[in-house]
Amino acid sequence: METGAQPRTPPGVPRTAEIPPEVRESITDFLYYEADLLDERHYEEWVELFTDDARYEVPVRVTREKKAEWDVSPTARIIDDSKEMLQVRVARLNTEYAWAEDPPSRVRHFITNIRIHPGDTEGEYAVRYNVLIYRSRGELPRYEVLSGQRRDVLRETPDGWRIAYRQVILDQSVLATYNLSYFV
Amino acid sequence: MQTVNTASVPEFVQRMWHTLPEGRVPAKIFNDPAVYELEKERLFSRAWCFLAHESEVPHPGDYVLRWIGDNSIIVVRDEHGEIRAHHNRCTHRGNQVCKAEMGNASHFRCSYHGWTFKNTGDLIGVPYYREVYRESLRKEEWGLKPVRIDTYAGLIFGTLDPEAEPLDEYLGGFQFYLDFFLKPGPNGTEAYGPPERWVADTDWKFCAENFGGDGYHTPVTHQFGFQLGFYPSSGKTHFMGYAVHIPGRGHLIGIGHTPGLPPFVGFPEEVVEGMQQALSPEQIEVFSPARMSVGTVFPNLSFLIQPFSLTPKQPGLKFCTMRLWHPRGPGKIEMFSWCLVPKDAPQSVKDELYRIYNLAFGPAGTFEQDDFENWTNLSRQNGASSAADFDLAYFQGLDWEPLKDHPGPGLAFTPYVTEIGFRNLWGTWLNYVSTPPGERVDPSRVPPAFHPPQ
Numbered sequence: 001m002e003t004g005a006q007p008r009t010p011p012g013v014p015r016t017a018e019i020p021p022e023v024r025e026s027i028t029d030f031l032y033y034e035a036d037l038l039d040e041r042h043y044e045e046w047v048e049l050f051t052d053d054a055r056y057e058v059p060v061r062v063t064r065e066k067k068a069e070w071d072v073s074p075t076a077r078i079i080d081d082s083k084e085m086l087q088v089r090v091a092r093l094n095t096e097y098a099w100a101e102d103p104p105s106r107v108r109h110f111i112t113n114i115r116i117h118p119g120d121t122e123g124e125y126a127v128r129y130n131v132l133i134y135r136s137r138g139e140l141p142r143y144e145v146l147s148g149q150r151r152d153v154l155r156e157t158p159d160g161w162r163i164a165y166r167q168v169i170l171d172q173s174v175l176a177t178y179n180l181s182y183f184v
Numbered sequence: 185m186q187t188v189n190t191a192s193v194p195e196f197v198q199r200m201w202h203t204l205p206e207g208r209v210p211a212k213i214f215n216d217p218a219v220y221e222l223e224k225e226r227l228f229s230r231a232w233c234f235l236a237h238e239s240e241v242p243h244p245g246d247y248v249l250r251w252i253g254d255n256s257i258i259v260v261r262d263e264h265g266e267i268r269a270h271h272n273r274c275t276h277r278g279n280q281v282c283k284a285e286m287g288n289a290s291h292f293r294c295s296y297h298g299w300t301f302k303n304t305g306d307l308i309g310v311p312y313y314r315e316v317y318r319e320s321l322r323k324e325e326w327g328l329k330p331v332r333i334d335t336y337a338g339l340i341f342g343t344l345d346p347e348a349e350p351l352d353e354y355l356g357g358f359q360f361y362l363d364f365f366l367k368p369g370p371n372g373t374e375a376y377g378p379p380e381r382w383v384a385d386t387d388w389k390f391c392a393e394n395f396g397g398d399g400y401h402t403p404v405t406h407q408f409g410f411q412l413g414f415y416p417s418s419g420k421t422h423f424m425g426y427a428v429h430i431p432g433r434g435h436l437i438g439i440g441h442t443p444g445l446p447p448f449v450g451f452p453e454e455v456v457e458g459m460q461q462a463l464s465p466e467q468i469e470v471f472s473p474a475r476m477s478v479g480t481v482f483p484n485l486s487f488l489i490q491p492f493s494l495t496p497k498q499p500g501l502k503f504c505t506m507r508l509w510h511p512r513g514p515g516k517i518e519m520f521s522w523c524l525v526p527k528d529a530p531q532s533v534k535d536e537l538y539r540i541y542n543l544a545f546g547p548a549g550t551f552e553q554d555d556f557e558n559w560t561n562l563s564r565q566n567g568a569s570s571a572a573d574f575d576l577a578y579f580q581g582l583d584w585e586p587l588k589d590h591p592g593p594g595l596a597f598t599p600y601v602t603e604i605g606f607r608n609l610w611g612t613w614l615n616y617v618s619t620p621p622g623e624r625v626d627p628s629r630v631p632p633a634f635h636p637p638q
Binding site for chain 1: 378405558
């Protein structure tokens with residue numbers, strides 16, 4: 001279960017890099033396509049957008065003093081998946097016993113503020129962008145909105161863009177959701 | 185403790201003294217504003233409540249912010265290494281003096297008028313002390329209000345009741361079972377990173393009960409695990425094992441057995457050696473054949489050890505999760521979920537155990553997702569007005585007899601799937617919420633959880 005890609009976004013807030021417009025357009029289109037697959041619950045197609053060595057992390061966010069070294073936990077994770085583990089989640093959703101998603105949640109991913117940098121490896125790009133995720137479930141008017149930043153490493157392959165690494169940094173230390181049975 | 189404005193006891197709670205011994209629990213206790221008020225006044229103000237694991241505050245000055253009932257509590261290790269707990273409330277105007285979940289501080293300074301407290305709680309700084317108070321304020325009387333604490337095997341508990349019995353007595357022999365979760369080696373456990381926290385419209389009591397040993401729900405709620413080939417046990421033997429409770433105290437545990445499993449199966453080799461050193465022969469007799477084990481310390485702290493793997497059809501490793509079902513209102517909780525790892529284990533083993541825990545538990549956990557789907561829905565249903573007249577079926581094991589040769593404390597029954605311990609759990613709860621402030625909670629008043637035929 002070795003994973004290749006690691007976070008490659010430069011530390012701090014990187015200046016926008018000069019990226020050819022056709023690359024920018026292609027990556028943006030890919031991210032919208034991927035979000036659409038999730039919102040339409042085409043999970044089997046979605047999971048194939050990850051490389052075989054991919055890692056998908058949702059770290060625990062902690063309320064700390066301003067001077068603290070970190071507020072994104074370096075160790076604690078809400079999700080820390082390989083592609084195989086993502087496939088387990090998808091297989092689980094496809095059983096008749098994924099009660100948490102039957103009836104399914106209505107989920108919508110909103111993606112903005114896309115910033116693209118060259119990765120460490122030829123053909124890879126480090127992409128930072130904001131994601132807002134809306135979820136409604138059942139007949140209750142209640143809904144959940146999660147906000148976060150995704151930090152992806154996208155790899156160019158003969159089949160198109162693939163996700164080699166994804167970290168989703170959610171903007172709550174106590175999550176306002178009773179379960180994350182949907183993908184952020 | 186609050187001694188005025190005594191909360192009123194709803195009719196359905198009073199009725200429970202008669203219905204519980206017959207195996208019926210009023211549904212409304214699981215989501216009701218009056219019940220929540222009673223729990224704040226009579227249960228969480230008197231019980232020993234879990235605050236933190238010692239490994240969360242390893243160094244002098246380390247602190248975490250936690251709760252007892254609706255009270256914010258600072259748990260801090262002082263400069264001499266002693267762990268202390270204080271109310272997070274400035275003694276001048278009541279402001280929160282600590283606003284971070286965790287950190288390191290030699291002192292806490294109020295952001296309103298600047299009163300400053302050492303991490304021991306002592307008041308050491310008062311702006312314009314001479315000019316305004318003319319030195320009449322006795323600083324030694326105005327430190328942060330301390331909270332009485334005690335520890336067991338790395339767990340820090342606190343109580344707001346100065347008269348509460350010692351923690352050892354409160355645990356009442358349940359330490360024998362807690363050791364399985366807390367003593368995987370001579371140096372015990374540590375929390376792997378800060379806990380995952382989230383909120384749910386769920387009553388804490390369903391969670392505490394489920395983790396008291398609800399083996400009944402597993403083959404249905406978590407059927408996906410069987411379907412994908414994750415479990416070493418088949419559904420046919422799933423109910424086998426033992427259910428133990430401590431009468432009058434509420435604590436309970438389920439110990440699932442699968443015939444033919446080798447002893448300590450699923451624990452890494454290094455951990456098995458540590459357990460053999462740390463556990464007594466009687467504990468080894470009870471726990472070495474266990475497939476899994478799940479238990480609750482009354483009222484709202486639970487533990488689970490179960491095997492799981494990152495992909496299906498693997499032998500699996502046994503991880504340990506500790507969780508606090510913290511009440512945040514009627515039918516509402518805030519969850520704290522930790523993974524406990526053996527302190528003596530190599531880092532690679534700790535990392536692997538955490539990753540396995542993570543796939544199963546926490547807000548995105550494949551088990552936890554479905555539990556919260558159920559618990560949220562049933563909290564909603566039991567909050568409905570008609571639930572006040574509705575009793576839930578708690579009949580399992582009503583006429584069973586306890587095992588005579590069980591080597592541990594408490595009363596043990598077989599098989600593991602039964603509701604006997606749940607009746608003791610809710611009897612203990614009933615005893616607390618029925619005992620008015622100022623009176624002692626007497627464990628002998630808890631009705632027996634079973635009635636063997638004469």
